[in-house]
Amino acid sequence: MYSFLAQAFTILISFGTGDSLHSIDCESELFETAFDTNVHVEASVSYPRVPETTPLARYANEAVSKEAHELHDTFVQEMSAPQEELWEEDGDERTFRYDLNLVHSDPDLVSFYGLRYQYRGGIHGSVRYITKTFCQQDDTIRELSLDDLFLPEYRKWLFQHCESYFKSNRCGYYDDDDHSWVGFNPKDLDAFLLTEKGLLLLFQNYVVSGYDDHPTTLLIPYNKLISIANPANLIFFGQKK
Amino acid sequence: MKFKKFIRAEEGEERNSVVYYDEDGNKLIRYWKRYPDEPDDKVSTRSWRNNNPGNLRIGPFARRNGSIGEAGLPPGSKPTDPKFAVFPDYETGRKAQAKRLKEGDLYIDLTLEDLPKRYVGVKLKDPDTKEVIDYRNAIRKFTKFDMKRTVRSLNDTEYEQLLDAMKRHEGWRDGREEPIFVQKILSVHVNSKRVISEFLVGDDREKQWISKTLAVSLAEAGRLHAIVVHTKTGVYLRPEYHNTPFKQLIVPSTVA
Numbered sequence: 001m002y003s004f005l006a007q008a009f010t011i012l013i014s015f016g017t018g019d020s021l022h023s024i025d026c027e028s029e030l031f032e033t034a035f036d037t038n039v040h041v042e043a044s045v046s047y048p049r050v051p052e053t054t055p056l057a058r059y060a061n062e063a064v065s066k067e068a069h070e071l072h073d074t075f076v077q078e079m080s081a082p083q084e085e086l087w088e089e090d091g092d093e094r095t096f097r098y099d100l101n102l103v104h105s106d107p108d109l110v111s112f113y114g115l116r117y118q119y120r121g122g123i124h125g126s127v128r129y130i131t132k133t134f135c136q137q138d139d140t141i142r143e144l145s146l147d148d149l150f151l152p153e154y155r156k157w158l159f160q161h162c163e164s165y166f167k168s169n170r171c172g173y174y175d176d177d178d179h180s181w182v183g184f185n186p187k188d189l190d191a192f193l194l195t196e197k198g199l200l201l202l203f204q205n206y207v208v209s210g211y212d213d214h215p216t217t218l219l220i221p222y223n224k225l226i227s228i229a230n231p232a233n234l235i236f237f238g239q240k241k
Numbered sequence: 242m243k244f245k246k247f248i249r250a251e252e253g254e255e256r257n258s259v260v261y262y263d264e265d266g267n268k269l270i271r272y273w274k275r276y277p278d279e280p281d282d283k284v285s286t287r288s289w290r291n292n293n294p295g296n297l298r299i300g301p302f303a304r305r306n307g308s309i310g311e312a313g314l315p316p317g318s319k320p321t322d323p324k325f326a327v328f329p330d331y332e333t334g335r336k337a338q339a340k341r342l343k344e345g346d347l348y349i350d351l352t353l354e355d356l357p358k359r360y361v362g363v364k365l366k367d368p369d370t371k372e373v374i375d376y377r378n379a380i381r382k383f384t385k386f387d388m389k390r391t392v393r394s395l396n397d398t399e400y401e402q403l404l405d406a407m408k409r410h411e412g413w414r415d416g417r418e419e420p421i422f423v424q425k426i427l428s429v430h431v432n433s434k435r436v437i438s439e440f441l442v443g444d445d446r447e448k449q450w451i452s453k454t455l456a457v458s459l460a461e462a463g464r465l466h467a468i469v470v471h472t473k474t475g476v477y478l479r480p481e482y483h484n485t486p487f488k489q490l491i492v493p494s495t496v497a
Contacts (some may be wrong), residue, residue, distance in 0.1 A: 038464055044319070084364075097317040117317035120311060122362030123341065124296050124325070125315050128373060169281035181382035183375035206375050209282070210412015211296050213257055213273075213313060216282050 012101055012113055015200055021113060021193070023101035026050060029065070033076055041079040043096040045072050045165025050102060050110055056136040060110045063143060064132065068098055071116065083121065092095040100130060102191065109236065110134045111193055127203050127240040129215045131191040135141040135236065141162035146192055149199075149236060162189070162201065162208075162218055173215055184208050191215075194236055198222050242422045242444065244269060250291075250310030250327035259290045259312045259327060266466060268480030269422040284486040285416025287313045292328040294408040299326045302344075306337040327476060339404055342392055353380055353403070356387040362408075379410040424465050426456075426480070429491045437477070439485075439494075453478075 014020040015152040045068045050057040059124040075096040083094065097114040100114030119125035133144040146154070163184065166174040173182045184207050191202040198221040203209070209216045229237060245264040253260040257273035267453035271290040275283075288294050291312055297303050299311035303326035328334035342348040342356075351359060358365055369377075381388055383399040383406035386399065392401055395403060420495035428441035441448055442465060451459075457476050459465035467478040480486060 012290050014281060017280070095318075095322060097319070097322075099317045115317045117315050118362070119298075119322075120362040120364070121359070123360050124298050124362075125318075126361055126370075127316050136474075150247065153415070166282075169280075169282065172412065172414075173409075176409065181409075188371075206372050206410065207440050210286060210410060212287050212412060213316060214281055220280075 012103065013214055013217065015195075015217040016197055019195070019197055019219070021195070021200075023103060023113075024048075024105055026102050026105075030094045031072075033072070035080075036072055037080065038082045038092075039079070040093040041076070041095075042093065043072050043075050043079075044124055045069075045098040047098070047100040047114070048102040048112070050105055054136070056107065056120055056134060056141050057105075058112060059136075060112075060134040063134065064100060064112060068100065071098055072096065075118065080151070090114075093119070094121070095125065100132075104133075108136050109194070113193060124211065127205055127211075129191055129204060131193050131202060133192070133194060138234075144233075145237070146189060148230065149233050150225075150228050150230055155189055157228050158201070158220075159184075159186040161220065161224075164220060166208055174208070182208065199225060200236075242267070242420075242447075244420070247329035248392075250312065250314045252324075257287075257290070257313070261309075261327075261329070265354040265425075266423045268463070270419045270421065270422065272417045272419065284414070286412040286414045287325060287412050287417050288408070288411050291325050292331050292334040293326055293337075294311060294331065294404070294413060295341065296334055296411050297326045297334075297337060297341060298323045302341060303328075303337060306340055308337070335404065335408075338407070339400065349393045350391050352389050352391055353377075353386055354386075356380070356392060376410055380406045383409060411473060421464060423463065424459065426465065426467055426478075426487070428491065429487050429490045430494045431491055440478075441492075 012021045012023055027049045028046055029049055030046045032042070034042045047053070047064050047068045050061055052058045052061060079094050095118065097117040098113050098114070102110070103113045104111035114130045116128045116130060117125055135142065135144050166172065167179070173179055188203065188207045189201060190203070193200045198219050201218045201220065203216040205211050225237065244267055247261040247263050247269070249262040251260055253270055255272060259271045260267040271285065272468050273284050273290070288296050299308060300323060307328055308326040309329050310327040312321065312327050313325040314322060320425050328337060348356060348359060354377060355365055357373050357380065358369070361372055361376065363370055363373055372383045377388070380403065384402045392448055425444060426440050426442055430439040431448070432438045438453060439450045440453065442456065443449060456465060456467065456478060460467040460469045460478055463481040466481050466484065468481055472480055
């Protein structure tokens with residue numbers, strides 16, 4: 001079932017020194033599926049619809065909608081078959097929640113932040129934080145990745161910067177004197193947002209800290225990133241400063 | 242003052258906080274942040290706030306094994322989705338996790354290699370997720386056990402080591418606690434018009450006479466076992482339900 005609802009203006013996460021990420025008010029699309037096999041299955045999806053005043057907005061809407069539907073359909077399909085590995089006291093339901101919010105919108109750049117929560121059995125569910133940034137340069141529209149923003153070998157620099165920060169501030173797992181067991185590596189750098197204050201990196205649960213109610217974040221001011229920035233895409237840093 | 246046994250817990254009013262209630266109605270609040278602007282990467286963990294080192298969801302098992310409430314909706318969940326179990330103390334939470342892995346047949350015969358998969362809800366036949374790989378590596382590095390061993394094969398000491406490893410990987414960081422002791426009304430003084438003028442508050446060890454005004458303030462702040470009643474003619478206190486009527490607590494005033 002589809003319906004359009006106005007999104008409330010809410011603080012999604014706080015980061016840096018007193019900054020926070022807000023959702024931008026816009027229409028959103030919501031649909032839910034519920035059925036029973038040998039477990040009760042619920043899947044709900046909510047994502048924003050950016051006003052389609054530009055080709056970029058149309059592109060972003062399509063991409064977001066496509067991913068949301070694919071993830072929903074995959075979960076529903078998997079749960080359509082009776083579930084194995086059941087133990088009645090684990091809870092006899094399976095849950096999928098996908099919730100995305102618009103956090104930035106201008107004619108050249110649109111960004112989303114949200115998360116996917118799944119409970120597929122086990123002790124507790126699993127959360128994955130999602131970020132998406134779409135841009136338009138001349139006639140080209142695409143989703144931006146960190147690889148687009150930086151020169152080759154940037155991951156090593158970013159990783160060292162993050163790890164150094166976490167160690168010196170004893171964040172998350174780095175609060176422990178022995179952090180040789182921490183699995184954080186350069187490949188874990190994927191979720192990001194371009195904020196007014198700088199590049200905001202988001203870390204999934206169990207990467208630099210355990211399971212919690214919010215993602216661990218690290219804000220890196222743009223001026224610290226100039227040496228590794230891809231000159232062709234410096235505009236994105238300049239725009240947001 | 243000391244807390245008696247905690248018998249109930251729930252979400253606190255302040256974001257991400259948890260409130261524990263003991264048998265006397267005294268409260269212990271565990272906060273997310275020590276101070277309002279504390280960076281998110283320094284805050285206390287859900288596991289600590291809930292006394293739940295394994296981050297067990299609320300459900301029949303947790304309730305049967307000492308959980309006294311639930312708090313902390315997983316991000317993105319609906320209000321009706323299960324929250325995390327809250328245990329009265331760390332030992333009870335730890336025992337519940339220990340029992341969870343050995344009760345039934347879901348975990349006990351798994352190898353340490355496979356344990357993280359089922360713990361986080363990935364089917365054994367499905368490919369490893371990054372979450373599973375990191376969990377497994379943490380167990381391997383902490384315990385140095387052969388990962389082909391099963392949960393069942395671990396002796397008591399080894400099993401505690403496994404639980405320690407899982408606690409560290411789930412995350413455990415303490416934070417700010419605020420004890421709020423709710424005083425009892427032990428006696429009252431009445432004036433010549435038979436109107437209550439003073440309350441004796443405290444417990445068997447510590448007690449003091451306080452004015453009616455102060456008693457009302459304490460009750461409004463949730464620090465006195467009494468109900469504040471506002472009327473057109475003023476404010477007065479009455480006992481909580483099932484408590485002794487104030488009439489029976491009247492003692493004569495000592496004249497200096």
